[in-house]
Amino acid sequence: MIAPLSWLKEYVDITLSPKELGERLTEVGLGTERISKADDDTIFEFEITPNRPDLLSIIGIAREIAAIEKKTIKLPKLPNISKPQKSLSLTINADYKINPRFTGIIIDRITVKESPVWLKKRLQKVGLRPINNIVDITNYVMLELGNPLHAFDYEKIKGSVLNVTQTNGGEEFKSVDSVTYHLPKDAVVIKDSEKIIDLCGIKGGFNSQISNETKTIFIRVPIEVPTFIRKTSQALGLRSEASAIFERGVNSGGTIETLRRCVDLVLKLAGGEIASNLYDLKKSDFSPWKLELRLDRLAKILGVNIPEKNVLSILDSLNLSPKKIADKNLIETIIPTYRNDLKIEEDLIEEVARLYGYNKFPKALPLGQIPIKQIPYFKDYKLEEKVKNIFTSCGFSEIYTYSLLSENDIADAGFDPENILRIDNPISRDFEYLRSTLKIGLKKALIQNKPNFEKINLFELGKAYLGKSLDNAEEAYFLSGISNSKTFFEIKGLLEELFDQLGITDDPSGLIQSEDDTIVFELNFSKLLEKINLNRTFVPIPKYPPVFEDLSLIIDKRIAIGELIKTIKEQSEKIINVSLLSQFEKTKTFHIVYQDKNGNLSNEDVSKIREKILKTLKSKFGATQKE
Amino acid sequence: MGEELIGVKNSALSLILDCDNLKELEELKLQFLGRSGKLTLLLKELPKLPLEKRGEIGRLANEVKKTIEETISQAQEKLSNQNSQNKIDIDTTIPGIKPDIGHLHPMTQVLYEVVDIFKRIGFQVADGPEIETDYYNFEALNIPKDHPSRDTQQTLYVDTRNSRIAAGETLLRTQTSNMQGRIMEKIKPPFRIIVPGKVFRYEQVDVSHGFEFQQFEGFAVDENIKMTDLFGVIEYFFKKFFGEKTKVRFVCHNFPFVEPGAEAYISCNVCKGKGCTFCKNSGWVEILGAGMIHPNVLRNVNIDPNKYHGFAFGVGLSRLATLRYQMDDLRLLTNPDMRILEQF
Numbered sequence: 001m002i003a004p005l006s007w008l009k010e011y012v013d014i015t016l017s018p019k020e021l022g023e024r025l026t027e028v029g030l031g032t033e034r035i036s037k038a039d040d041d042t043i044f045e046f047e048i049t050p051n052r053p054d055l056l057s058i059i060g061i062a063r064e065i066a067a068i069e070k071k072t073i074k075l076p077k078l079p080n081i082s083k084p085q086k087s088l089s090l091t092i093n094a095d096y097k098i099n100p101r102f103t104g105i106i107i108d109r110i111t112v113k114e115s116p117v118w119l120k121k122r123l124q125k126v127g128l129r130p131i132n133n134i135v136d137i138t139n140y141v142m143l144e145l146g147n148p149l150h151a152f153d154y155e156k157i158k159g160s161v162l163n164v165t166q167t168n169g170g171e172e173f174k175s176v177d178s179v180t181y182h183l184p185k186d187a188v189v190i191k192d193s194e195k196i197i198d199l200c201g202i203k204g205g206f207n208s209q210i211s212n213e214t215k216t217i218f219i220r221v222p223i224e225v226p227t228f229i230r231k232t233s234q235a236l237g238l239r240s241e242a243s244a245i246f247e248r249g250v251n252s253g254g255t256i257e258t259l260r261r262c263v264d265l266v267l268k269l270a271g272g273e274i275a276s277n278l279y280d281l282k283k284s285d286f287s288p289w290k291l292e293l294r295l296d297r298l299a300k301i302l303g304v305n306i307p308e309k310n311v312l313s314i315l316d317s318l319n320l321s322p323k324k325i326a327d328k329n330l331i332e333t334i335i336p337t338y339r340n341d342l343k344i345e346e347d348l349i350e351e352v353a354r355l356y357g358y359n360k361f362p363k364a365l366p367l368g369q370i371p372i373k374q375i376p377y378f379k380d381y382k383l384e385e386k387v388k389n390i391f392t393s394c395g396f397s398e399i400y401t402y403s404l405l406s407e408n409d410i411a412d413a414g415f416d417p418e419n420i421l422r423i424d425n426p427i428s429r430d431f432e433y434l435r436s437t438l439k440i441g442l443k444k445a446l447i448q449n450k451p452n453f454e455k456i457n458l459f460e461l462g463k464a465y466l467g468k469s470l471d472n473a474e475e476a477y478f479l480s481g482i483s484n485s486k487t488f489f490e491i492k493g494l495l496e497e498l499f500d501q502l503g504i505t506d507d508p509s510g511l512i513q514s515e516d517d518t519i520v521f522e523l524n525f526s527k528l529l530e531k532i533n534l535n536r537t538f539v540p541i542p543k544y545p546p547v548f549e550d551l552s553l554i555i556d557k558r559i560a561i562g563e564l565i566k567t568i569k570e571q572s573e574k575i576i577n578v579s580l581l582s583q584f585e586k587t588k589t590f591h592i593v594y595q596d597k598n599g600n601l602s603n604e605d606v607s608k609i610r611e612k613i614l615k616t617l618k619s620k621f622g623a624t625q626k627e
Numbered sequence: 628m629g630e631e632l633i634g635v636k637n638s639a640l641s642l643i644l645d646c647d648n649l650k651e652l653e654e655l656k657l658q659f660l661g662r663s664g665k666l667t668l669l670l671k672e673l674p675k676l677p678l679e680k681r682g683e684i685g686r687l688a689n690e691v692k693k694t695i696e697e698t699i700s701q702a703q704e705k706l707s708n709q710n711s712q713n714k715i716d717i718d719t720t721i722p723g724i725k726p727d728i729g730h731l732h733p734m735t736q737v738l739y740e741v742v743d744i745f746k747r748i749g750f751q752v753a754d755g756p757e758i759e760t761d762y763y764n765f766e767a768l769n770i771p772k773d774h775p776s777r778d779t780q781q782t783l784y785v786d787t788r789n790s791r792i793a794a795g796e797t798l799l800r801t802q803t804s805n806m807q808g809r810i811m812e813k814i815k816p817p818f819r820i821i822v823p824g825k826v827f828r829y830e831q832v833d834v835s836h837g838f839e840f841q842q843f844e845g846f847a848v849d850e851n852i853k854m855t856d857l858f859g860v861i862e863y864f865f866k867k868f869f870g871e872k873t874k875v876r877f878v879c880h881n882f883p884f885v886e887p888g889a890e891a892y893i894s895c896n897v898c899k900g901k902g903c904t905f906c907k908n909s910g911w912v913e914i915l916g917a918g919m920i921h922p923n924v925l926r927n928v929n930i931d932p933n934k935y936h937g938f939a940f941g942v943g944l945s946r947l948a949t950l951r952y953q954m955d956d957l958r959l960l961t962n963p964d965m966r967i968l969e970q971f
Contacts, residue, residue, distance in 0.1 A: 029879030049881035050775035227773040247775050301887075301919055301936055303853025341881075346922060350887030353854065354879035358889060361877075363859035368817055368849050370749035375820055376813040377806065379754035381742050392729035399963035400732055402839055403757070403825065421758075422786040424794070427829055427838050434758075434785075445963035453965055457729060463757060463825070469789035470797055475756055 053248035057146030110272035148242035159193025253337030401441030404431035503533030767808030781829035799827035817849035848937030857938035885918025
């Protein structure tokens with residue numbers, strides 16, 4: 001929302017400098033994004049939050065300034081509308097479910113021409129292009145008071161009838177700025193006896209717009225239903241100043257005043273005479289409502305004791321007509337219809353707090369017991385840190401890559417995109433699919449680093465999104481890595497070490513893949529966490545020395561080393577470790593460590609075990625000891 | 628006498644092996660093998676032994692003498708080698724050989740620090756889904772369908788092809804606030820929780836916007852939680868994270884799931900408030916949205932808003948990381964270039 005200082009000053013005396021004013025307004029919730037100089041004026045640009053339709057008007061912003069400055073607002077003149085001098089016919093069929101209030105009037109014998117300089121200048125300052133006096137007046141009054149309004153060329157309303165209705169979908173509509181739209185279903189429109197002439201709350205129709213020949217106008221000031229306006233506006237990708245106000249909820253009590261202001265300006269700037277009674281078709285009276293503020297609750301929520309007289313004065317500065325109900329320790333307020341964001345007690349608490357000043361609050365830390373019970377969705381970051389530290393200590397650097405990938409990425413990795421979770425409305429084709437593996441990102445990262453590094457070791461711990469469709473979608477943390485400088489056995493050893501540290505006994509071989517000059521690994525970390533066992537019990541160190549022995553065997557090459565080691569170990573609980581020392585063709589040498597926790601092992605003890613090993617290996621694998 | 632010989636041998640060997648300079652070694656040699664050395668004196672006793680024992684003890688004595696001599700000469704050799712090595716001039720200005728270790732990502736380092744700070748004031752850490760329902764991401768948070776505040780969080784929706792789920796109901800969470808409803812419907816107050824995680828927006832990418840970034844949500848509910856506690860917790864966090872001199876300023880703001888609502892600004896840690904590109908020359912950086920949890924949100928999870936109050940806040944973790952390390956582009960955090968990673 002753009003607001004020139006000169007325009008604001010018309011309604012409120014401002015003593016603060018523009019910079020101070022901007023800071024104060026930001027503090028009370030009217031975010032000041034920019035203050036700039038233009039000619040002889042200062043232009044403010046504000047960010048308006050979705051709860052405050054009233055701030056999409058100069059008068060609304062002036063009210064906030066008045067509350068800050070403790071000043072009274074000076075409203076523009078709103079003379080009563082005089083009796084009609086004639087009565088032109090018009091039938092209005094409103095439907096309160098889709099158009100809760102419809103206020104309007106006909107003015108005849110007007111002269112459409114250029115607006116006076118002051119009006120054109122004001123519109124230009126806020127970025128609007130002047131068109132003609134009638135259109136400019138409706139824009140001006142909307143900006144000033146915050147209720148959008150629209151002027152129709154009365155003579156172009158066929159059959160002198162206005163039917164407020166909803167579309168079936170697919171209807172064509174040409175807007176005042178000559179753009180043709182195909183309307184979605186349930187858009188609220190006005191039809192005359194033949195056609196759609198207005199897309200309510202968003203844009204007027206080309207076919208009923210004000211032209212230089214227009215002599216008679218019908219001015220409509222409506223209340224629209226926010227959700228209908230928003231749905232239509234979103235479906236069409238069409239937004240306007242009016243739709244921004246209506247979707248936030250317009251001032252339901254402001255239509256008559258808005259019409260009065262508009263009529264006054266039309267008669268002054270375009271001449272003419274009132275040619276109908278005032279139409280005000282409405283679902284209800286739209287009166288202000290009462291809201292109570294309990295002083296003890298105010299203190300309880302804010303944690304600061306604001307004296308009662310300050311509370312009253314703040315509420316009064318916001319025109320909320322506060323009244324202390326003495327025997328109840330509460331303040332009763334009356335909420336003007338333009339503040340439809342004030343619905344519950346907490347809303348009033350915020351009003352008091354923001355004008356009192358958040359930065360005057362003392363700061364505390366929560367009292368009371370520190371919760372001990374483990375929460376749902378608990379995550380142990382210590383464990384994650386431990387895991388990541390194992391990887392960094394082995395030379396792997398951590399990366400974060402995007403969860404979203406392109407169809408090419410998916411297809412290149414050998415997946416069918418049809419079986420990968422997809423985004424309906426991706427920001428681009430590059431980021432359309434949810435990754436089901438982290439390997440794709442890691443491989444890209446490796447290639448990216450190749451020109452600058454010889455040794456590349458990267459890992460990522462992040463989510464993968466599994467399942468072929470949403471019905472069986474599942475998220476899991478994957479732990480994946482890539483290396484162009486480590487061997488298969490170094491990666492295997494790293495994962496074995498990781499598993500040892502986590503108390504897991506799985507064999508990680510299946511998680512590792514060699515591809516060309518790189519090794520890639522990936523594991524489902526979420527699943528792995530289900531198996532971890534971090535309990536440790538101290539085992540006393542052995543009292544008796546171990547005996548080492550190297551055993552060379554002649555054995556069929558096809559027999560897996562892992563199986564041989566396992567078989568050797570199984571022969572005695574006194575064998576505490578077996579490893580492969582060397583292998584050459586059919587000869588394999590194993591390093592065996594014997595130890596007995598209950599006593600010294602004699603040569604005889606060891607040779608008995610050795611004989612058992614040799615016997616088993618011979619019968620199972622046909623192995624013989626090399627002499 | 629045999630035992631005495633062994634005793635001399637043991638004491639000689641242990642002294643020789645412990646000795647770390649040539650001069651002392653020379654003294655030890657005299658002490659044992661010299662004209663009046665311990666072993667020499669013992670050997671002089673040899674002729675006094677009965678004839679039948681002389682052979683055996685004689686052999687033992689020779690062996691002991693030989694062992695001591697050999698050990699001394701080995702030690703001499705070792706010590707003189709060391710000496711000569713020490714004498715070679717080493718250019719100690721040559722850089723050391725660094726171990727081959729990797730680097731934790733800056734985002735991770737910042738995240739662990741955040742978790743650590745909040746743990747100290749009784750917060751537990753949770754984690755939850757990124758593929759989320761419209762209900763938890765919006766409706767449970769008092770943001771009904773067609774609410775204008777949805778404009779500030781443009782949403783990516785998950786394709787429902789081959790699925791029985793209705794279109795437009797499943798999305799990628801736009802905020803970690805989705806975990807408020809999920810967690811609070813399962814527990815009773817009091818609780819203090821933070822939830823870090825990835826969030827997604829339908830947003831074109833530039834230096835300060837991304838379609839994927841990291842956030843963390845914090846919330847606490849108890850009988851006596853006040854807005855002053857919210858402000859205190861936020862100030863505590865930023866002073867711990869950016870340093871004690873950091874200033875925190877609050878302004879009013881509207882988020883549908885809090886009332887009253889607030890935003891926090893911190894004094895720019897890059898320019899110390901003087902004005903720079905990180906703070907758009909204002910000296911202040913907008914960094915967090917917060918407020919007292921809206922009664923409707925508490926009602927949605929069956930917590931009585933008359934008995935309990937709470938606060939909630941959300942912070943851009945990616946933003947914290949870029950500010951901490953003065954990175955001028957959010958995208959640096961998802962760039963796997965090792966020239967970036969190796970700086971951390």
